[in-house]
Amino acid sequence: MFSEKLLKLADESEKKLSEIFAEIDKTAFFNTQKVMSIFRENRLSDRHFNSTCGYGYNDDGRDLCDKMFAEAFGAEAGFARSQIISGTHALAIALYGILRPNDTMLSVSGKPYDTLDNVIGLGESGNNGEGSLIEYGVKYEEISLIDGKFLDYEAVRKYLERDKTVKVVFVQRSKGYGDRRTLTVNEIDKLFELVREFDGVYLVVDNCYGEFTEEREPKGDLLVGSLIKNAGGGIAETGGYIVGTKRAVELASYRLTVPGIGLEAGASMGATKPMIKGLFFAPHITAQAVKTAHFAAAMFESLGFECYPPSLERRSDIIQTIRLHNAENVLKFCAGIQKGSPVDSFVTPEGWEMPGYNDSVVMAAGAFTQGSSIELSADAPLREPYLVYLQGGLTYESGKLGILTAVSEMLG
Ligand SMILES: *Cc1c(COP(=O)(O)O)cnc(C)c1O
Numbered sequence: 001m002f003s004e005k006l007l008k009l010a011d012e013s014e015k016k017l018s019e020i021f022a023e024i025d026k027t028a029f030f031n032t033q034k035v036m037s038i039f040r041e042n043r044l045s046d047r048h049f050n051s052t053c054g055y056g057y058n059d060d061g062r063d064l065c066d067k068m069f070a071e072a073f074g075a076e077a078g079f080a081r082s083q084i085i086s087g088t089h090a091l092a093i094a095l096y097g098i099l100r101p102n103d104t105m106l107s108v109s110g111k112p113y114d115t116l117d118n119v120i121g122l123g124e125s126g127n128n129g130e131g132s133l134i135e136y137g138v139k140y141e142e143i144s145l146i147d148g149k150f151l152d153y154e155a156v157r158k159y160l161e162r163d164k165t166v167k168v169v170f171v172q173r174s175k176g177y178g179d180r181r182t183l184t185v186n187e188i189d190k191l192f193e194l195v196r197e198f199d200g201v202y203l204v205v206d207n208c209y210g211e212f213t214e215e216r217e218p219k220g221d222l223l224v225g226s227l228i229k230n231a232g233g234g235i236a237e238t239g240g241y242i243v244g245t246k247r248a249v250e251l252a253s254y255r256l257t258v259p260g261i262g263l264e265a266g267a268s269m270g271a272t273k274p275m276i277k278g279l280f281f282a283p284h285i286t287a288q289a290v291k292t293a294h295f296a297a298a299m300f301e302s303l304g305f306e307c308y309p310p311s312l313e314r315r316s317d318i319i320q321t322i323r324l325h326n327a328e329n330v331l332k333f334c335a336g337i338q339k340g341s342p343v344d345s346f347v348t349p350e351g352w353e354m355p356g357y358n359d360s361v362v363m364a365a366g367a368f369t370q371g372s373s374i375e376l377s378a379d380a381p382l383r384e385p386y387l388v389y390l391q392g393g394l395t396y397e398s399g400k401l402g403i404l405t406a407v408s409e410m411l412g
Contacts, residue, residue, distance in 0.1 A: 002169065002404050006411075010404060013298035013311075020294055020312065024287045030215050033285030036407025038071045039280070043045050049273040056267035058189065065272050066263060069231075070243045072279060073207075073217040079263055079280075080227065082236075082271035086371075087208045088115040089228030090240030094222045095119065095168065096254035101137030103167035107184065108156050108191070110144045112178040113206065123171050139165065148180040151191055152407045160198045169195050174209040174219060174317035176330045177381060177389060181310075182210070182317045188218035191310050193222075203246055209317040209391065212286040221248040228372040230289070230318060233281030234394045237369045255393075285374060286318065292399030293320035296390050299403055303411075318374070329410060330380045333388050334364035336406030337378045341366020342398065351382045359383050365393075376402045 002010075007020075014021075048061035056062065062219075070078030084090045099105055105120065117123030121134030129135050141163075143155050149172070160166055167361040168371050170190060175182045188205060193202040205220035211230035217223060227239035242252050253262035297311035297320055306323040309315060324330050334349045343366040351360040359381040367375035373391050376399050393399025 028287035075243035080241040084240030233278035235278035292393030336409030337364035340402035340405030
């Protein structure tokens with residue numbers, strides 16, 4: 001199916017990566033151990049998988065699922081719920097939960113992920129700012145990363161000393177669709193230490209795509225993510241999580257449901273087992289995706305394309321950026337990823353105006369779960385400098401297959 005030359009290139013790439021692959025396996029083992037001891041200490045049992053309906057009061061399984069997600073992230077409290085429709089929804093719950101009129105949200109990793117534009121009220125598309133934080137009287141300010149790479153701790157400190165209206169410091173761990181560096185757990189921990197010096201200021205971390213790539217998760221008042229990315233292990237078919245300090249989680253819980261009810265209701269409708277099973281798989285599946293990312297970088301570097309991060313650099317998220325120079329390459333690359341997917345392998349992706357995104361975006365995804373990006377997928381806004389963002393791969397083997405198909409497609 002693939003040319004001799006391509007298979008040889010694949011072998012060489014894997015040889016180059018052997019040490020890194022061994023380190024990734026170690027991280028996966030460490031994180032699996034962590035999750036398994038949480039299951040054991042909490043005496044996870046068959047009865048926790050029971051489905052509840054209606055209000056869902058006294059749902060032990062749901063409550064335990066909440067608790068175990070919090071523990072897996074090293075947090076005091078938290079919840080993982082199927083009622084959260086996406087990562088953006090989870091982030092909105094966190095932000096609306098904490099911010100009040102006249103408070104300031106200070107983003108310290110530059111502009112947040114595209115889908116938050118309409119939540120904050122920055123977007124020209126979509127809702128014209130209706131229902132946004134800004135419409136509610138929240139102010140929004142931004143500090144850029146230094147050279148697109150590092151948190152500007154000094155600027156954050158100065159800002160917090162000067163402006164006492166800041167209630168939320170917001171940081172995005174992964175580069176997302178940005179042309180920037182992904183932040184490490186240590187860097188975010190250092191930011192949390194700084195933020196904690198200021199009374200009444202909360203650190204909200206967009207943890208999407210970062211989960212289980214390192215042995216610990218960052219510290220923050222709230223860590224937020226989607227269950228159809230790393231944290232759901234390819235098993236959870238919908239949902240999101242919010243974990244963090246007790247106080248911040250309580251505030252967020254009033255936005256998940258309503259004030260006065262918080263986490264005490266919400267029928268599980270059979271979703272508890274896939275969420276817990278997803279947590280079980282998450283360390284392993286994340287490792288598969290990280291290996292796939294390294295492999296893609298090694299392959300495309302050999303072909304002369306610039307990859308970010310470079311193939312031999314360790315990661316704090318699962319996203320691989322490849323600079324493809326023009327729209328034709330992007331479309332061919334995405335066609336290849338699509339062709340190498342288990343579902344919908346016969347379709348050819350095209351650019352479209354996706355709700356919540358401002359530019360035309362091409363997406364390649366042949367996933368079992370719609371939109372799941374822990375499954376092999378590629379996203380590329382059709383704009384300069386034609387970067388394609390590749391992520392996922394439920395198994396390294398299928399991830400590798402997808403990359404090889406993309407390379408074949410591009411080289412013709
Ligand atoms: C995926 C992602 C989100 C949320 O996106 P959804 O598609 O709503 O789940 C937010 N921030 C980052 C960095 C992401 O990668």
